[in-house]
Amino acid sequence: MRWKGRRQSGNVEDRRGATPGGFGGLGGMGGSGGGGLSRLLPMLLRFLGVKGTIFAILALGAYSYFSGGGLGGLLGGLEGGSVQTTGAAPTGEVEQSAQEKELVEFVSVVLADTEQTWHELFKAEGQDYKEPRLVLFRGAVNSACGVGQAAMGPFYCPGDQKVY
Template sequence: MRWQLGRRSDNVEDRRGSSPGGRIAIGGGIGTIILAIAAIFLGIDPSIILEESPQQSSYPDSTITSSSPEEEELVDFVSVVLGYTEDTWHKIFRERGETYVEPELVLFRNAVESACGYAEAATGPFYCPRDQKVYIDLSFYQQLKYNLNAPGDFAQAYVIAHEVGHHVQTLLGISQQVNNLQRQVDQVSANNLSVRQELQADCFAGVWANRTQKAEQILEQGDIEEGINAASSIGDDRLQRQSQGYVVPDSFTHGTSAQRVRWFQRGLQTGNIDECNTFATENL
């Protein structure tokens, strides 16, 4: 991926040298197990599993002493990718006569406090609609490469683009509509709504890749395959089969590998967010 000449975003908040000022909401036992499973799934709304009312705390500036040159390059990469998402979504929203509000991206180590609650690094990257921020511990990219077998810089960019896709859903009012509907239906139906929301975020990530490629020519040979592989690696069916040896479709919250690839490719091929209406089709 050709990213080095890209614009760096001003919306990166570095908390890697800070510690959250409250306790982790989930301790040992079943909560830890649920959190570990959720960590593998991208894009969760942590307010579902994290403490609803976090304590207030401050994040004083502190010197980061354990950062390697490799990690600092990754920080630079994340800033560029976030900048690409800003430029692309500003353009898409302007075309629709709307205004795009940029999210912040928070870098943290080990644990973090968000408006959605406290989260450990094991939660994985997430978007919090309450403060409109994306959160990521950069160690997740090692898990993506080695544990999920999804290496490559475009796979890493896809992670950010997916989380920003959730921000787009918040700006468009989709997230609130889904949350309202989920309160009115049974768990299986609520899970189905979650799947549709996640697949739409995958489609939005594909739209971002399409439009950014046309504007900036960022893609190199093999990048698309990296993105598709990452989408496939985090399908509910694949993850459940790996972790427990069987799948429970009614418990899916993010979609199968095939579904995640299909919707990412739809956005990638069309570059049109109107093609991402996962809520208007029976066949996902």
């Protein structure tokens, strides 16, 4: 896939320099979260085909792995427990290697591509598509669905309409 030089999404929020504060546990991921995925997968298969869906999953997995999250969440290795963190504000520019910078650019291009595709698909059905924001983080992050961990792999939180 040739992606360098293509449009990057402006919907990327970089929280890699911050840590969540004051929350314990993983909370809020049950109930409404699973319904979206069960509807999304058939749509992905229908519009992207098996190869496209596999590529999308691999791209998300590669990003998760190289950003320090590992593959535990993608491979079902999520363990219980709580997240004990302290509050800290982001410290400006995030330190990143050349490889990390390239991965962030790649994910931003993939997100822009998915935004364009979903806009076209929703428009064909006479509906509007609301673009989610993609939140990059290390370790753990606060979301409207509770504290998310990098080991969980990518997840969507309907409470704040963001992908983590």
